[in-house]
Amino acid sequence: MSGLVVTLLVVFAVAGLLRWWRPTWYWLTFGATFAALRVLVRYSSVMDACRLTVPPSRWRMALARFANRPISQPRVPRLLRLRPTRTGLVLRLKLCPGQDAFDVAAATDRLRHSFVMYRVMSQEVRSGVVELRMTGYDVLKRVQMPSKVDRASMRVPVALREDGSVHYRDYRAVPHALTIGATESGKSVYLRNLVAELAKLDVALAGIDCKQGVELFPLARRFSALADNSDTAADLLDALVSRMGGVYQLIRAEQRIAADVPDAEIAADIWDLPDDLRPTPVVVVVDEVAELALVASKDEEKRRDRCVTALVRLSQLGRAAGIYLEICGQRFGSELGKGITMLRAQLTGRTAHRVNDESSANMAFGDIAPDAALAAIHIPPDRPGVAIAGDSTGGWSRIRAPHISLRQVVNVCNRYAHLTPDLPELAPFRPALPHSAKAPAPAVETAPTTV
Ligand SMILES: Nc1ncnc2c1ncn2[C@@H]1O[C@H](COP(=O)(O)OP(=O)(O)OP(=O)(O)O)[C@@H](O)[C@H]1O
Numbered sequence: 001m002s003g004l005v006v007t008l009l010v011v012f013a014v015a016g017l018l019r020w021w022r023p024t025w026y027w028l029t030f031g032a033t034f035a036a037l038r039v040l041v042r043y044s045s046v047m048d049a050c051r052l053t054v055p056p057s058r059w060r061m062a063l064a065r066f067a068n069r070p071i072s073q074p075r076v077p078r079l080l081r082l083r084p085t086r087t088g089l090v091l092r093l094k095l096c097p098g099q100d101a102f103d104v105a106a107a108t109d110r111l112r113h114s115f116v117m118y119r120v121m122s123q124e125v126r127s128g129v130v131e132l133r134m135t136g137y138d139v140l141k142r143v144q145m146p147s148k149v150d151r152a153s154m155r156v157p158v159a160l161r162e163d164g165s166v167h168y169r170d171y172r173a174v175p176h177a178l179t180i181g182a183t184e185s186g187k188s189v190y191l192r193n194l195v196a197e198l199a200k201l202d203v204a205l206a207g208i209d210c211k212q213g214v215e216l217f218p219l220a221r222r223f224s225a226l227a228d229n230s231d232t233a234a235d236l237l238d239a240l241v242s243r244m245g246g247v248y249q250l251i252r253a254e255q256r257i258a259a260d261v262p263d264a265e266i267a268a269d270i271w272d273l274p275d276d277l278r279p280t281p282v283v284v285v286v287d288e289v290a291e292l293a294l295v296a297s298k299d300e301e302k303r304r305d306r307c308v309t310a311l312v313r314l315s316q317l318g319r320a321a322g323i324y325l326e327i328c329g330q331r332f333g334s335e336l337g338k339g340i341t342m343l344r345a346q347l348t349g350r351t352a353h354r355v356n357d358e359s360s361a362n363m364a365f366g367d368i369a370p371d372a373a374l375a376a377i378h379i380p381p382d383r384p385g386v387a388i389a390g391d392s393t394g395g396w397s398r399i400r401a402p403h404i405s406l407r408q409v410v411n412v413c414n415r416y417a418h419l420t421p422d423l424p425e426l427a428p429f430r431p432a433l434p435h436s437a438k439a440p441a442p443a444v445e446t447a448p449t450t451v
Contacts, residue, residue: 030308087164181353210291222413225429237310281322315346
């Protein structure tokens with residue numbers, strides 16, 4: 001008997017320790033089972049308490065009266081499925097007649113504390129069927145990406161959503177994106193995650209790093225082109241526009257050939273071309289974009305106009321040519337000059353890290369999801385990396401990328417350096433490899449001696 005008590009005490013102690021120290025492990029070992037049992041046992045009473053029941057139908061009441069039996073209980077949405085996940089539980093409910101998805105959405109907070117979960121979100125999956133995604137712990141506190149993610153061509157995992165699902169950057173669905181955030185809000189870490197994932201694909205990376213190259217130049221081995229100042233950036237953007245023209249010519253030539261072949265598919269973008277003809281897609285990463293738009297003289301104004309015009313053209317026409325923009329900065333509004341709002345309208349993928357004021361948040365979401373702007377302002381400063389990710393459909397979610405150091409991304413880029421394509425148009429911008437790759441490291445500089 002005493003052996004059983006000791007075992008139980010040890011199990012509870014281990015569970016408590018895990019819950020505090022490694023919530024993910026706790027969830028996988030104990031949490032999911034406890035939570036699933038709790039949901040199954042309390043389901044009907046919780047639904048009733050959360051006002052998610054409907055009175056029994058009239059014929060049932062009439063039948064009960066006729067048979068002189070007690071009137072049956074209120075009807076509860078039918079639990080179609082309960083699925084544990086690595087971060088929580090997913091419940092699928094069939095709503096009762098007269099209920100709609102808004103009833104469940106309005107009750108999510110009540111469901112959260114009734115089922116003792118960390119967060120509950122609801123989504124209508126089809127008419128009359130709602131999915132409740134519940135997380136058992138704060139998944140954004142220490143982000144751990146699942147070991148198995150659903151990778152596809154030009155679709156990379158970058159962060160975790162608060163409902164525990166993986167947030168993907170899907171270039172074919174959303175070709176161009178804007179990421180904003182105040183200083184120290186986590187933009188660079190987000191970009192590093194993106195580059196680390198893109199580095200593994202058959203894709204060319206072109207980078208414009210107006211922070212004097214400190215973010216992107218260490219990753220040079222996996223970049224086909226890099227620019228660390230506005231003048232080189234303007235030339236690089238022009239080169240990308242001319243590459244885009246070349247790809248369009250190729251698509252047209254293929255269309256002419258296919259037009260004469262009955263039933264042959266006519267290519268509308270690079271993904272319709274046969275594999276052996278398809279040009280390598282290019283992702284253009286621009287860090288601190290405002291630096292390209294700031295001007296202090298007439299000459300700089302010309303250069304600025306060149307940059308913005310090239311970016312607008314790439315954003316309008318780049319998708320079919322497989323050129324995708326990933327633009328990052330602290331602010332991105334009309335105060336940066338003409339053409340910026342036109343460019344912003346093309347950047348349909350939006351991510352906002354913590355911002356300091358409403359106008360910055362509105363730059364990301366004002367035109368697509370105003371409630372997301374509010375959420376971006378409320379990101380706490382002690383949670384760098386937390387961001388609001390939205391899309392042009394008006395949907396948004398809270399996400400956080402896993403923490404990754406510059407060293408780790410450099411390692412990934414070096415490991416996949418053999419995938420770096422040499423694109424003729426971008427050859428003048430091919431970065432010189434880091435010093436250590438070409439020559440032995442110089443003698444370590446010693447501290448100056450005082451005389
Ligand atoms: N996802 C994350 N998880 C944990 N810590 C993070 C995360 N993202 C950023 N941080 C931390 O927050 C700090 C600021 O991050 P980062 O350099 O990415 O911000 P930033 O927005 O690029 O800042 P700046 O604009 O000044 O360069 C760093 O110390 C970083 O380690």
